[in-house]
Amino acid sequence: MTKDLFDETPSASLEQQQRATYLRDLLTRYNREYYELDEPSVPDAEYDRLFRELQQLEQSYPELQHADSPTQKVGGQALDAFSQVTHETPMLSLDNAFSEDEFDAFAKRVAERLDSASDVAFCCEPKLDGAAVSILYENGKLVRAATRGDGQTGEDITANVRTIRNVPLQLLEDFPERLEVRGEVFMPIHAFEQYNERAAAAGEKTFANPRNAAAGSLRQLDSRMTARRPLHFYAYSMGVVSPDADLAATHFDRLHQLQRWGLPISEEIKLVSEAAGCHAYYQDILQRRDSLRYEIDGIVLKVNSIALQSDLGFVSRAPRWAIAWKFPAQEELTVIRGVDFQVGRTGAITPVARLEPVAVGGVTVSNATLHNADEIERLDIRMGDTVIIRRAGDVIPQVVQVVHERRPENAEQIVFPQHCPVCESHIERAEGEAVARCTGGLICAAQRREALKHFASRKAMDIDGLGDKLIEQLVERDWVKSPADLYRLRVRELAHLPRMGEKSAEKIVAAIAASKETTLPRFLYALGIREVGEATAANLASHFSELSLISTADIEALEQVTDVGGVVASHIYQFFREPHNQQVIEELLELGIVWPAVKKIAESEATLAGNTYVLTGTLTQMTRDEAKQALQAKGAKVSGSVSAKTTAVIAGDNAGSKLTKAEQLGVTILSEADLIDLLK
Ligand SMILES: NC(=O)c1ccc[n+]([C@@H]2O[C@H](COP(=O)([O-])OP(=O)(O)OC[C@H]3O[C@@H](n4cnc5c(N)ncnc54)[C@H](O)[C@@H]3O)[C@@H](O)[C@H]2O)c1
Numbered sequence: 024m025t026k027d028l029f030d031e032t033p034s035a036s037l038e039q040q041q042r043a044t045y046l047r048d049l050l051t052r053y054n055r056e057y058y059e060l061d062e063p064s065v066p067d068a069e070y071d072r073l074f075r076e077l078q079q080l081e082q083s084y085p086e087l088q089h090a091d092s093p094t095q096k097v098g099g100q101a102l103d104a105f106s107q108v109t110h111e112t113p114m115l116s117l118d119n120a121f122s123e124d125e126f127d128a129f130a131k132r133v134a135e136r137l138d139s140a141s142d143v144a145f146c147c148e149p150k151l152d153g154a155a156v157s158i159l160y161e162n163g164k165l166v167r168a169a170t171r172g173d174g175q176t177g178e179d180i181t182a183n184v185r186t187i188r189n190v191p192l193q194l195l196e197d198f199p200e201r202l203e204v205r206g207e208v209f210m211p212i213h214a215f216e217q218y219n220e221r222a223a224a225a226g227e228k229t230f231a232n233p234r235n236a237a238a239g240s241l242r243q244l245d246s247r248m249t250a251r252r253p254l255h256f257y258a259y260s261m262g263v264v265s266p267d268a269d270l271a272a273t274h275f276d277r278l279h280q281l282q283r284w285g286l287p288i289s290e291e292i293k294l295v296s297e298a299a300g301c302h303a304y305y306q307d308i309l310q311r312r313d314s315l316r317y318e319i320d321g322i323v324l325k326v327n328s329i330a331l332q333s334d335l336g337f338v339s340r341a342p343r344w345a346i347a348w349k350f351p352a353q354e355e356l357t358v359i360r361g362v363d364f365q366v367g368r369t370g371a372i373t374p375v376a377r378l379e380p381v382a383v384g385g386v387t388v389s390n391a392t393l394h395n396a397d398e399i400e401r402l403d404i405r406m407g408d409t410v411i412i413r414r415a416g417d418v419i420p421q422v423v424q425v426v427h428e429r430r431p432e433n434a435e436q437i438v439f440p441q442h443c444p445v446c447e448s449h450i451e452r453a454e455g456e457a458v459a460r461c462t463g464g465l466i467c468a469a470q471r472r473e474a475l476k477h478f479a480s481r482k483a484m485d486i487d488g489l490g491d492k493l494i495e496q497l498v499e500r501d502w503v504k505s506p507a508d509l510y511r512l513r514v515r516e517l518a519h520l521p522r523m524g525e526k527s528a529e530k531i532v533a534a535i536a537a538s539k540e541t542t543l544p545r546f547l548y549a550l551g552i553r554e555v556g557e558a559t560a561a562n563l564a565s566h567f568s569e570l571s572l573i574s575t576a577d578i579e580a581l582e583q584v585t586d587v588g589g590v591v592a593s594h595i596y597q598f599f600r601e602p603h604n605q606q607v608i609e610e611l612l613e614l615g616i617v618w619p620a621v622k623k624i625a626e627s628e629a630t631l632a633g634n635t636y637v638l639t640g641t642l643t644q645m646t647r648d649e650a651k652q653a654l655q656a657k658g659a660k661v662s663g664s665v666s667a668k669t670t671a672v673i674a675g676d677n678a679g680s681k682l683t684k685a686e687q688l689g690v691t692i693l694s695e696a697d698l699i700d701l702l703k
């Protein structure tokens with residue numbers, strides 16, 4: 024194709040025309056999702072990039088310009104479900120700057136247009152990330168509130184805005200007869216987190232970010248729903264005001280006028296005397312971004328003089344006298360390349376997504392937590408998916424949602440492993456629990472530290488002087504990999520550790536050796552089997568009396584033990600099925616761990632075998648513990664809760680709810696005297 028040398032405006036290629044149409048359609052759909060449904064499918068950063076691209080195409084090729092292009096419009100349509108409000112003056116959007124250069128270009132344009140020799144003062148404000156509202160006061164009373172809608176027509180949300188606690192229903196003295204206030208409704212971060220936690224627990228819909236939460240809450244059809252959402256409001260400008268009102272001549276002063284009339288404004292608003300001051304403001308707020316109570320996506324800089332604002336005027340969708348200087352995006356698009364399964368210090372398995380590295384919130388992120396198997400299912404994530412990831416503040420990056428339309432064909436399902444990636448032990452997930460865990464508590468390198476601390480602790484093997492710090496040193500040096508290795512430590516080695524002399528090393532080795540003489544309950548407890556505390560360990564010991572009987576018992580047999588339910592029984596069962604755990608136990612026994620035999624009840628003495636008792640209230644002849652031991656010595660089970668399986672409830676003085684429950688279930692009730700008879 025030959026190019027006409029005299030034609031100054033080149034014409035768009037077919038490809039560019041198609042691209043422009045594609046972008047217009049796509050952005051129109053994204054607008055609908057964002058403004059009308061409060062459910063965007065891509066992050067703002069992606070929207071902004073596509074918007075820019077379309078803007079640039081339209082600028083380079085004027086024939087591509089369209090009156091109904093998203094670049095010429097504000098917001099989205101008002102929903103029919105609300106009655107509509109026509110704005111007396113349009114509610115506009117803001118132009119964006121994404122870099123210092125872009126801000127400087129804006130400041131230069133302003134100066135040139137104003138032909139001003141002197142510096143222009145700017146009012147600097149945080150750009151709150153919520154939803155714009157217009158609130159009308161007549162004779163000081165709140166009479167109407169509306170969303171921005173498409174800028175011309177918004178939705179009547181008066182009832183909802185009335186529920187926002189810091190929006191005054193009545194203005195304070197001196198107010199103009201008629202006053203329209205414009206500002207942002209947003210949800211403070213901690214309120215957003217609390218809201219989501221509660222919604223998730225109740226199985227309700229959660230919001231991806233505080234902006235969607237605010238916009239969605241504001242447009243509830245039932246204002247009682249809005250009232251339950253912790254929304255907040257800050258005013259940022261005046262709309263129409265009675266002509267006779269005595270208004271200040273600058274934007275900054277007008278904001279403080281609003282404040283005097285009782286309207287809340289942000290505490291971060293600042294006046295600077297020239298464009299350079301905006302740079303410092305940007306840096307200052309950016310640095311403090313993560314410590315603010317609310318989310319902001321940038322700052323807004325406005326020419327302070329109202330007269331100069333009028334001189335500058337507007338373009339189709341935004342004023343020429345203001346700009347939004349955006350911060351690095353906190354949400355971005357990226358692709359899931361793989362999933363790693365990390366093992367935490369307590370054996371919890373956390374799936375972590377490996378991402379195509381992407382800049383979010385000012386840093387490059389290449390991992391994001393997926394929390395657990397439920398979360399993978401809830402998000403419906405597959406390998407190769409394009410996802411929105413979010414990194415706000417110091418919080419670990421999260422995957423917020425999958426962009427389903429970008430899923431590649433044959434995207435593979437993420438399979439949760441059956442075996443620990445660190446030690447290859449079996450992974451188990453208790454019923455009703457979100458977290459899956461490695462069962463190799465004794466040998467898993469990932470859990471070593473915690474397992475050893477527990478093993479040595481006072482109520483377990485009670486090893487004097489083997490504190491947390493020392494254990495950490497031993498683990499770091501790889502001297503101790505399992506509890507058995509503790510008994511192989513030598514004075515010579517230990518004495519090499521920093522701040523450890525020969526004397527203290529000797530003491531510790533002696534203390535470790537002394538711990539070999541223990542009791543079966545202590546030893547069981549020291550193994551760190553999930554949910555096996557001291558009491559359960561003691562019950563196990565007295566029920567089975569021998570370790571080999573416990574380690575080979577099936578779940579049914581384990582459930583016979585006092586206070587051992589299905590979940591605990593399966594933890595115990597799994598633990599002893601793990602070959603690594605068996606091996607460590609064998610080593611420990613070979614290294615000389617011993618305990619006095621637990622007296623097995625002779626069958627002739629087990630007169631109460633098969634019976635389950637519950638003790639409640641205060642006994643006078645003995646303590647409850649003594650009663651319990653006496654019953655157990657006769658082969659009975661003693662349980663903490665009453666059920667239909669309970670043989671009898673033994674009620675002392677002031678027995679409470681357990682007695683009531685027994686009565687309800689028709690369980691036999693015995694007195695202390697009956698108990699004494701029973702024990703004879
Ligand atoms: N993810 C998506 O699919 C999607 C779709 C549409 C729009 N968007 C996002 O929304 C942006 C466009 O939205 P917009 O037209 O509301 O513009 P904007 O959010 O860029 O700026 C205008 C808005 O800023 C708000 N604002 C906050 N603090 C302010 C202050 N101190 N002074 C004045 N205004 C203040 C007001 O609500 C105002 O309407 C896009 O840049 C994009 O990030 C995203």
Ligand SMILES: [Zn+2]
Pocket residue numbers: 366443444445446447448461462463467468469
């Ligand atoms: Zn493991």
